[in-house]
Amino acid sequence: MSFRSISYLSILTIVAILSVLHFKKLSTPYRLLTGLIVFNWALEITSKILAQKFGNSIPIYHFVILGGLTFNLFIYLKIHVIKKASFIIIVGMTILFIILSVLNSLTNQTINVFPTNGIMLHGLQSITFSLIVYLNMLQYPIQASIFKQPVFWLNTGNFVFYGITFTIFALYNFFYKSSYITSYAHWFIYGANLFLYCSYLYAIILDSKTYHTRNGFR
Amino acid sequence: MVSDNVFFTLIIGTSIFGILIAFIVVFIIIYQKKQQAFQFERETFKKSLLQTEIEIKEQTLSNISRELHDNLGQVASLIKINLGLIAKDLPESESDKINESVDLTKHLIHNIRSLSVSLKSENIARFGLIKMIEKDIERYKSIGGLDIDFKQSNDMTTFDPTKEIFLYRMTQEIFNNILKHAQATKVEFYIQKDKNNITFIITDDGIGFDAQQISIGSGLLNLKERCQIIGAEFNMQSKTGKGTTINIELKNEFES
Numbered sequence: 001m002s003f004r005s006i007s008y009l010s011i012l013t014i015v016a017i018l019s020v021l022h023f024k025k026l027s028t029p030y031r032l033l034t035g036l037i038v039f040n041w042a043l044e045i046t047s048k049i050l051a052q053k054f055g056n057s058i059p060i061y062h063f064v065i066l067g068g069l070t071f072n073l074f075i076y077l078k079i080h081v082i083k084k085a086s087f088i089i090i091v092g093m094t095i096l097f098i099i100l101s102v103l104n105s106l107t108n109q110t111i112n113v114f115p116t117n118g119i120m121l122h123g124l125q126s127i128t129f130s131l132i133v134y135l136n137m138l139q140y141p142i143q144a145s146i147f148k149q150p151v152f153w154l155n156t157g158n159f160v161f162y163g164i165t166f167t168i169f170a171l172y173n174f175f176y177k178s179s180y181i182t183s184y185a186h187w188f189i190y191g192a193n194l195f196l197y198c199s200y201l202y203a204i205i206l207d208s209k210t211y212h213t214r215n216g217f218r
Numbered sequence: 219m220v221s222d223n224v225f226f227t228l229i230i231g232t233s234i235f236g237i238l239i240a241f242i243v244v245f246i247i248i249y250q251k252k253q254q255a256f257q258f259e260r261e262t263f264k265k266s267l268l269q270t271e272i273e274i275k276e277q278t279l280s281n282i283s284r285e286l287h288d289n290l291g292q293v294a295s296l297i298k299i300n301l302g303l304i305a306k307d308l309p310e311s312e313s314d315k316i317n318e319s320v321d322l323t324k325h326l327i328h329n330i331r332s333l334s335v336s337l338k339s340e341n342i343a344r345f346g347l348i349k350m351i352e353k354d355i356e357r358y359k360s361i362g363g364l365d366i367d368f369k370q371s372n373d374m375t376t377f378d379p380t381k382e383i384f385l386y387r388m389t390q391e392i393f394n395n396i397l398k399h400a401q402a403t404k405v406e407f408y409i410q411k412d413k414n415n416i417t418f419i420i421t422d423d424g425i426g427f428d429a430q431q432i433s434i435g436s437g438l439l440n441l442k443e444r445c446q447i448i449g450a451e452f453n454m455q456s457k458t459g460k461g462t463t464i465n466i467e468l469k470n471e472f473e474s
Contacts, residue, residue, distance in 0.1 A: 143256075
């Protein structure tokens, strides 16, 4: 395994452990986020085992997308004040993208092909949801500093990571003409991934700090 | 061809990353502006709510004042007259108790009147803020056994009447706190009044308290909020066992 894989897995493991340790103190959306982190961690570990044993871990990524789309749906439905129009967009978009991802895995980019289309759909879903929540935040500002709001970090992590991956996978074929560019893109995704999980962890820590306030002890 | 691709990709990648970061920075700036506007709205709403609450309170106090003066005061006066009449018909040896009751009733009437005056905010415009405070101080001296050293500059500058009502009620609140909680024996009260400012400094030698431990809803927090409404500065210094000093300073925008 490369340095990039080891460091990525180590960070993901640390984030997953810390998130699970905070689980009891978290509100519903951040419990779901912990679920997503653990789900991603489990599939990443499985993908490494499959890659070592069979030399092919690509099928795992088809499930990563479906899991990601579903978790995102429930996280974003619980995370902020959602208007009826936003609710319809969030639910409708997720159902449509799940169907398209399944169709893509069955007919277009089959189980042994890396599902760039599915990743793009997942990216598009996350970016749209992030923008909806950003808009909601502007409509209903709260007194706390923006940097102390877990929703800001969750949203920003998603927005930056999926903004980058969406663009990279949209230009996937073009990138693969040059191995140098591929390497550059991988480093870019690696950096974005680290940012994503650090943002998730920070959001979880911030949310756990509001546990007493939510439960009326403070 | 490859170097062109590398250059092109680098440009695109960096631009996209830049756009994402710029978007987030712009979002943060807009959000903070919205937060400030929201905060301002909340403050304004809170102020108007408090103002209404105080107006209602003033109206209630005014009604109680009228009741005290017109009803209880009159009844007490009738009791005094009746006692006087009874005393006339009795031999001197038996009228002592009655005369004592007449004196007590006179004291009661005096207290009712002075309480009635202090409750009615219109009296501030009639007698002036300082005169009203002086009346109250006499009352505190008689009921609380406090040694109050009251000094004031003789400037006759008038302030915004509404703000004067606030200042007057705040003084009453402070003295109520001293009487109820401070266990003080001596209070120094100094009012410095000039064209531009009015400053109240009230110092007691009571048990004091830890200023960090003031609970929400306490009279002291109400004082702070009232000061905010009229644009006065509120400072309080207190230490357990070392008394309390309260300083209220109001700039006079009425005169200018």
